[in-house]
Amino acid sequence: xxxxxxxxxxxxxxxxxxxxxxxxxxxxxxxxxxxxxxxxxxxxxxxxxxxxxxxxxxxxxxxxxxxxxxxxxxxxxxxxxxxxxxxxxxxxxxxxxxxxxxxxxxxxxxxxxxxxxxxxxxxxxxxxxxxxxxxxxxxxxxxxxxxxxxxxxxxxxxxxxxxxxxxxxxxxxxxxxxxxxxxxxxxxxxxxxxxxxxxxxxxxxxxxxxxxxxxxxxxxxxxxxxxxxxxxxxxxxxxxxxxxxxxxxxxxxxxxxxxxxxxxxxxxxxxxxxxxxxxxxxxxxxxxxxxxxxxxxxxxxxxxxxxxxxxxxxxxxxxxxxxxxxxxxxxxxxxxxxxxxxxxxxxxxxxxxxxxxxxxxxxxxxxxxxxxxxxxxxxxxxxxxxxxxxxxxxxxxxxxxxxxxxxxxxxxxxxxxxxxxxxxxxxxxxxx
Amino acid sequence: xxxxxxxxxxxxxxxxxxxxxxxxxxxxxxxxxxxxxxxxxxxxxxxxxxxxxxxxxxxxxxxxxxxxxxxxxxxxxxxxxxxxxxxxxxxxxxxxxxxxxxxxxxxxxxxxxxxxxxxxxxxxxxxxxxxxxxxxxxxxxxxxxxxxxxxxxxxxxxxxxxxxxxxxxxxxxxxxxxxxxxxxxxxxxxxxxxxxxxxxxxxxxxxxxxxxxxxxxxxxxxxxxxxxxxxxxxxxxxxxxxxxxxxxxxxxxxxxxxxxxxxxxxxxxxxxxxxxxxxxxxxxxxxxxxxxxxxxxxxxxxxxxxxxxxxxxxxxxxxxxxxxxxxxxxxxxxxxxxxxxxxxxxxxxxxxxxxxxxxxxxxxxxxxxxxxxxxxxxxxxxxxxxxxxxxxxxxxxxxxxxxxxxxxxxxxxxxxxxxxxxxxxxxxxxxx
Numbered sequence: 001x002x003x004x005x006x007x008x009x010x011x012x013x014x015x016x017x018x019x020x021x022x023x024x025x026x027x028x029x030x031x032x033x034x035x036x037x038x039x040x041x042x043x044x045x046x047x048x049x050x051x052x053x054x055x056x057x058x059x060x061x062x063x064x065x066x067x068x069x070x071x072x073x074x075x076x077x078x079x080x081x082x083x084x085x086x087x088x089x090x091x092x093x094x095x096x097x098x099x100x101x102x103x104x105x106x107x108x109x110x111x112x113x114x115x116x117x118x119x120x121x122x123x124x125x126x127x128x129x130x131x132x133x134x135x136x137x138x139x140x141x142x143x144x145x146x147x148x149x150x151x152x153x154x155x156x157x158x159x160x161x162x163x164x165x166x167x168x169x170x171x172x173x174x175x176x177x178x179x180x181x182x183x184x185x186x187x188x189x190x191x192x193x194x195x196x197x198x199x200x201x202x203x204x205x206x207x208x209x210x211x212x213x214x215x216x217x218x219x220x221x222x223x224x225x226x227x228x229x230x231x232x233x234x235x236x237x238x239x240x241x242x243x244x245x246x247x248x249x250x251x252x253x254x255x256x257x258x259x260x261x262x263x264x265x266x267x268x269x270x271x272x273x274x275x276x277x278x279x280x281x282x283x284x285x286x287x288x289x290x291x292x293x294x295x296x297x298x299x300x301x302x303x304x305x306x307x308x309x310x311x312x313x314x315x316x317x318x319x320x321x322x323x324x325x326x327x328x329x330x331x332x333x334x335x336x337x338x339x340x341x342x343x344x345x346x347x348x349x350x351x352x353x354x355x356x357x358x359x360x361x362x363x364x365x366x367x368x369x370x371x372x373x374x375x376x377x378x379x380x381x382x383x384x385x386x387x388x389x390x391x392x393x394x395x396x397x398x399x400x401x402x403x404x405x406x407x408x409x410x411x412x413x414x415x416x417x418x419x420x421x422x423x424x425x426x427x428x429x430x431x432x
Numbered sequence: 433x434x435x436x437x438x439x440x441x442x443x444x445x446x447x448x449x450x451x452x453x454x455x456x457x458x459x460x461x462x463x464x465x466x467x468x469x470x471x472x473x474x475x476x477x478x479x480x481x482x483x484x485x486x487x488x489x490x491x492x493x494x495x496x497x498x499x500x501x502x503x504x505x506x507x508x509x510x511x512x513x514x515x516x517x518x519x520x521x522x523x524x525x526x527x528x529x530x531x532x533x534x535x536x537x538x539x540x541x542x543x544x545x546x547x548x549x550x551x552x553x554x555x556x557x558x559x560x561x562x563x564x565x566x567x568x569x570x571x572x573x574x575x576x577x578x579x580x581x582x583x584x585x586x587x588x589x590x591x592x593x594x595x596x597x598x599x600x601x602x603x604x605x606x607x608x609x610x611x612x613x614x615x616x617x618x619x620x621x622x623x624x625x626x627x628x629x630x631x632x633x634x635x636x637x638x639x640x641x642x643x644x645x646x647x648x649x650x651x652x653x654x655x656x657x658x659x660x661x662x663x664x665x666x667x668x669x670x671x672x673x674x675x676x677x678x679x680x681x682x683x684x685x686x687x688x689x690x691x692x693x694x695x696x697x698x699x700x701x702x703x704x705x706x707x708x709x710x711x712x713x714x715x716x717x718x719x720x721x722x723x724x725x726x727x728x729x730x731x732x733x734x735x736x737x738x739x740x741x742x743x744x745x746x747x748x749x750x751x752x753x754x755x756x757x758x759x760x761x762x763x764x765x766x767x768x769x770x771x772x773x774x775x776x777x778x779x780x781x782x783x784x785x786x787x788x789x790x791x792x793x794x795x796x797x798x799x800x801x802x803x804x805x806x807x808x809x810x811x812x813x814x815x816x817x818x819x820x821x822x823x824x825x826x827x828x829x830x831x832x833x834x835x836x837x838x839x840x841x842x843x844x845x846x847x848x849x850x851x852x853x854x855x856x857x858x859x860x861x862x863x864x
Contacts, residue, residue: 025634027665041696042725044667045636051735086546096539099750100532106713107528114518114711147579147714150745202457204477233459235476264473279546280749281538282579293474303479313582316748317712318531 059398060084063382070386080421082349082410083392085213085368087277089341089414091322092334095276098325099318106317116317118309120145120285124320127327128285132245132270136257138287142301144308145323147315148284149243149271188402189361189372193217197226202234208256209241211248214399214408215370216346216362218252224259231265237292237300238266243284246275246339247346248365263289267300274367276326276335283319342367345418346411352422353409367411370396374405381407389424491830492516495814502818509822512853514781514842516826517645517800519709521773521846523754524766527708530757531750538749548749550741552577552717556752559759560717564677564702568689570719574733576740577755579747580716581675581703620834621793621804625649629658634666640688641673643680646831646840647802648778648794650684656691663697669724669732670698675716678707678771679778680797695721699732706799708758708767715751774799777850778843784854785841801841802828813839821856 063083071079105111119125119141126140146152183203185195193215208227211218219227231238240256248254256266271284292300314320325331346363353360359372373381378395385391385407394410396403411418495515503511537543551557551573558572578584617627625647640659643650651659663670672688680686688698703716724732746752757763778795785792791804805813810827817823817839826842828835843850 023634025629025632025662025666027634027662028630028632040725041664041693041723042667042727042729043663043669043697044727045669047726047728047730047735051738084547088544088546090540090544091538093539096535099535103528103531103535103750103754106523106709107525108522112520112522112709114520114709115516116712147583147748148745150743151579151583153743197457198460200457200460202455202459230457230459231475232473234457235474237475237477261473265475277538277544277546280548280746282745282748291473293472294479295474295476296479297474298479311582311585313580313714314712316579316714316751318535318750319748322535 059394062398063392063394066383066386067392070390074390077390078420079390079392080413080417080424081392082413082418082421083394085274085410086412087274087279088412089277089338091277091281092331092338094328094331094334095322095325098331099281099322102318102321113317116314116320118312118314119143119305120315121317121320121324124324124327125285127324131327131332133255133257133287136255137263138257138289142287142289144286144288144304145315145320146284146286146308146312147282147319148273148278149241149269150284151312152269152284152286153239153241184400184402186402187212187215187217189215189359192223193361194219194223194226197230200230203236206231206236206238207241208238209243210252211242211244211366212362213244213366214362214368214394214396214403214406216364216366216368216408217370218248218250218365221251221253221259224253224256224262228256228259228262228265232261235295236265238262240266240268241270242268243271244274244366245270246336247343247367249343250365252365257287257289263291265292267292267304272323272326275339276323277338278319278322281319281322283315283323341415342411345413345415348418348422349409349411352425355426363411369409369411371407371409372405373407376405378404378407385425385428388428389421391421391424491826494830495824495826498815498818499824502822506822510852511822511824512845512849512856513824514845514850514853515824517706517842517844519706519711520844521709521770523709523713524763524770526760526763526766527754527757530763531713531754534750534753545749548746548752550744550746551575551737552747553749553752553756556756556759557717559756563759563764565687565689565719568687569695570689570721574719574721576718576720576736577747577752578716578718578744579714579751580705580710581673581701583744584701584716584718585673616832616834618834619644619647619649621647621791624655625793626651626655626658629662632662635668638663638668638670639673640670641675642684643674643676643798644794645676645798646794646800646826646828646835646838648796648798648800648840649802650680650682650797653683653685653691656685656688656694660688660691660694660697664693667727668697670694672698672700673702674700675703676706676798677702678768679775679799681775682797684797689719689721695723697724699724699736704755704758707771708755709770710751710754713751713754715747715755773847774843777845777847780850780854781841781843784857787858795843799843801843803839803841805837805839808837810836810839817857817860820860821853823853823856 067079071077106113120143122140124145125143128143129138129140183201185200187193187195193212206227227238230236238256242255245254253259256262256268266289268287269284272278272281273284288301288304290299290301294300326335346367346369349369350360350363353369353371361370361372363369378397382393382395385393394408396406396408399408499511503509538545552575554572556577557575560575561570561572617632619625619627625644638659659670662668670688674687677686685691688694688700698721700719701716704710704713705716720733720736722731722733726732758767778799778801781801782792782795785801785803793802793804795801810829814825814827817825826840828838828840831840
């Protein structure tokens, strides 16, 4: 909700400079000389107290630190990184060629394009609707192309009541690592990675990510139907993150909109990042159905459109050309091959851990494997694996209290590294 | 400030689904059947009241509407659009080639890159510091690369006290078109496009755009020194928009950091959009100096960095490759030639209006010409020019109350159109 203000405030198109929150000024009564030239000047602007309460994003920096320390001790080790979930395989030619051609065309009078639509090119919006939402009644104008899910998630906040967002997370409880006013739905292996909705309080917004990062679990059709019913009865909005949908191997829904009634209660955020190796190219989308209404029956899509137009000028036209190429027949085949390669990696890793008698989740519908080490500290497991095999994983605790006792292993990587890591892991546990 | 919440809330990496603002749920006590399958379901989520108060962005849609009506009456007219400030010339080869090569390289094992740094590639950050902030003490790590100024402006809101932003703009006064709690500093031709600071109240944030859109005026060194002194004495932060700096022809500063003392009170937002024709490619940057401190002496750069890392995953790596090419010796020459072409356009338009005895501002340091029609309604002038010359301009009133009596004319366009428009305009006024 802040975005409209920034726009209104200076928008790059008012003949006035603009100030917020007027107060008496000291300059008028001062000598107007530079009497404030002291070294170490600080402003009178207060730091946002919410930033002060913000917990440090320590996980990946901490992993990196331990990795570096390990390499100082073992300089010749061949480290294999199965930590951060970043794509590693080249993007198929057919897609990069489309981007290169679009770039070259920008040097021609006919091919040059300035500002595009903030919501994305209609060709791409239609292609996304056709490829991912066929028979679900989602149309091109309900698709908003973005520079990636991360940015959309931020923008999405714009449409909810500001009271939900600003400082309403409540205090961080140091011990539990939870914020007071937020309900964390427990979705662990003990409940099939799906919350007990009968004991879950009603909220305005329900964030749900499936296939899930880090557990790698995809919610079943029956579970998602329950979630949609829950949202309908409670008048909530589901924000559904389907960034890993391309990895689904079984009958689990790839979109919340496969569920009857979802269009009236859900928004879906997705991305080309993991589906097409676009983590660096940056392209994603958000679906806001026309049927989704606020309590006063005002369509959410209208406010979302306004926010997008106000605080975003569209994804890069070159990235959009790449996205369109991904959805062509040959492009789609090519990126599917890449996804299948990662899925094969996941299978290899699942087998490696399972062969050791460990309980392994994920890997079938997502590029993440979630391995249970009951009763152990996940940081201890992380350390032991790193020290003994030179393989970097992610301790489950880093994702929140529910991740204690687990590690996440990423299936992104080159095959030889995955095979080598599996071999080392098997040896480690065999000897242990 | 909302951004961190979104991250904390679902971050794509928690083993739990998350809900905000718990309340009793109806589902538990319901029959758990789909008893809410009525048509036209609406949620119980309230619309953000700030969105309700938001004034419609009517200007360009209204211009487009009048343009279409005009074309319906005069189907054979050759319309010349000098309205929207969008770049029109092709991007020089050397830059698009760099982007195409980067795209192709993404199809190779060696050249493939996944996530980049959220703040941008350090090579590009250093090149920006070197090219635009040499001798101003700004270093690469103080430059945050973005997908354009528009997005950065939204993100920038994140670091200020939330009370400033959320609903604090106050009510829109219908008559004046102003929001109650915002100070609009009058910067018209009557005061040299610079406010009288002795009567300006103190605020936390001062938005200032120079060269200015729409007036085309660049603040002088003396004026900017006054602004910096004003901010220092009052403990304010200046958010300085220098997106048109490349168009400056005279001695006006191209950056606020040319002013002594500015690093302790200012942030600068800029962009490749108008400088290199990147309106569709999307690339910009923001400078947050290390010396800028909150009232508690905490560095603003630390919170800004955190916000960027939380709600953004970096600009497209292809666009960044293009940005780096713009800053090479030959690339910079090439884009400077394009800027000079637009500046020549501006000169032609200035001369055309001036030859009619009109008071003309801008055009020398910006691609916009700001023409005064004293006592006339700017929409009337817009209409008359459109009807009699088939040239589209922008009525100054659309930028705010201070723009009444003016029109803005954009110098982006192909030369033949600029010459043709000038000819038609001269004829119009000659006959009038």
